[in-house]
Amino acid sequence: MNALTLSRRRFLTYSGAAAAVAAAGGIGWKELADRTRTDPLPPGTGVLVTVTLYGGNDGLNTVVPAADPAYQSARPDLAYAEHEVLDLGEGLGLNPGMAGLKASWDAGTLAVVRGVSYPQPDHSHFRSMDIWQTATPDHPVNTGWIGRWLDGNGRDPLKAISLDPVLPPMLAGATTAGAALPLSGLALTKGALGTAFAAMGGASDGEPGPQAVAARSITDLHRTVATLGPAVDATTAAPGAGGKKAATSQLAAQLDVVARCVEMGAPSRVYSASVGGFDTHADERSTQQRLLTEVDAAVSGFLTRMAGTDRGRHVVLMAYSEFGRRVAANANEGTDHGTAGPVLVAGAGVKGGFVGEQPSLTDLDDGDLKPTTDFRDVYATMLSGVLGSDPAQVLGPGRSTLPLLST
Template identity: 55%
Template sequence: MDTWTRRKFLTTSGVVGGAALAAGATAWGLDELLATGSGEPDADAATLVLVTLYGGNDGLNTLVPAADSHYQDLRGDLAYGEDEVLALGEGLGLNPGMKGMKKLWDEKRLAVVRGVSYPKPDHSHFRSMGIWQTASPSGPVPSGWLGRWLDHAGDGDPLKGVSVGATLPPLMAGETTAGAAVRLGGRKLPDAWRRTCAELSHVGDDAHPLLRRAGTSLADLTKVSSAFNSTEEPDTQDPGEPRDEDEGNEGASAGGQGELGAQLDVVAKAIEAGVSTRAYSVSLGGFDTHANEKATQSRLLGALDSDLSRFLERVRKTKVGRKVVVAVYSEFGRRPRANANQGTDHGTAGPVFVLGEPVKGGFYGEQPSLTDLTDDDLRTTTDFRDVYATLLRGVLDTDPAKILDGHDRTLALL
């Protein structure tokens, strides 16, 4: 099993400042992030939430061609029957654990982009994830695609792009600008300190301007601490440094994190607080399913589904939240044929999901054929840069050609 760590991927990614990224780059605490909020979110600005599924999610058992006899033959006991999947049409259905996604599909708020990959796919986690995060299939480049977007913005605001976790992924590192990494698990203020800060925050209007500013800062600190920290003792292990993903789990983490719901909770709080962030990065690991795949992937997809459904249901209650767009991708799919260990090995193309209120739901791109394979792998039918170009233009209001080395072909899903 090809197991590797998030930190190892960061330091070998080839992106400028890889070591700095692994060390945390511009590291912020949750309290610090939320305290930057205006309290009055810009309702005209859309927000991108990028979800990375590390390890290579099996696309054929996520968007399942259950009606295809070739799928049944190739997958054997790993295959789902037509009566098990959540039917979407065209002989395809979602994994049984993705009921929230099916609801979004029925509401026409889920776009399924089929057969997504890049030219000349690579089976290496390192190389493939490096290509996805830099959007450069032709060769290494010193910046991530959202990092170049940050460079292009030109305002130097590190909070415009935020990754939730201990480390900043290469996709958020530009050549002149980098996003911020926001750790989970910040501790709340002790009661005595909170009472002291509250008392010192009461400053008269006739006080010196610096004293009034200090009072305001103390008031903000106590407000944020009370609003966003639970009374329970926080977990001392940051999700950016994964637990042993193999404990009770046949899928290796391959560099991803756990606790996606906690990461999305941070994003929701930041959106509600009116911070300046336009793009967030979160992740879920465990998808490197070389053995006993069915139960592991089903559990992971069920967690993904419930966490995303809960997140979107929460943010759609606000005007700014109704402009949130979530995109879900993995570095590659798996091979069509099951292996001897009731798992699947590294493959090529897979589906990308784009969901949210602004999304025009439906199928985009052609479903790869199971009878027209290349070296026993699925053919790519949609260039991954089409997805990125769509998100850059439709969510981040940016000319994609300036970020993607001239690539500006988009999909009609926004």
């Protein structure tokens, strides 16, 4: 009996680690890597990436009506001047922190859907986000819109992946839920201990069946880390795929993982990423611009990377928040919970430009913008145009699609 066999037996038999290794080998990342090798997504298949801006992003300081005197009057300390914003035309401009997305606009691959909300908007973060994620404004339900899509399209959890800290309601169906895969789920010990652990995955003649299974799990785990680890381990300073630099924000880390999965042909059709901090009741201008700069860097970097590959050119990214903010600034150089806001849709297959009517800043509903576009029509467009599904099966009858996609 050699030293390696003895150490393996002691490790696998007496420490109780066999069960732990088997569990680690069965985590979602391993399953995803296995399916990527055996059942890759066919080239040319549409992929949807949702980016949730939690907290109620101020749409009026994101897509800025800087040329409107009513905007300047309502926000004397928060308003951007016309020369500060990135001009989109029609008196609107992107926040100064969004230069990357301005380049997408100029390239015709960014659409701005204006005035997006739902009938009788709710000012509660929790209720409004629940409405956006379940797509049922009229009454609470226990399923999300992507979860219902999963229910009707094979009931495969790996078709929808969340990079969020927890599984969002959007991905929960009646019979199927998407997979919640943590960014740190594939970090392995390095150095001498890591080398010794990897060696335990080697074959050994004559060992009992359970030990052989556990050993193979170690090998599978290391193979998974080799496949997806550089993107998933967001804390590393090492370059990622294609010499990419390490992610500079949590959202960038999430989108790095999505990019790696898309490029490898992972079987997932929907990815959910998110960033928080947009509840700007005070000191809004500097806080929001910092956050939007991070979002812009993460999203524009992701879009540039996707535009360089055949699989990536079939990716559509949709960024939204649970509501906008009120038109008038409050006394703390911030804004309070409002209603409508813009939804950004981007990708190589997106038909760039404005979609929907810009809400009036003078014809208000008790200080709030009057919505002009129902968010369920944005979803209907994603379901039919990106996921190739009947929107009525997910959203019910009566929804319309929007001119957001060029292909």
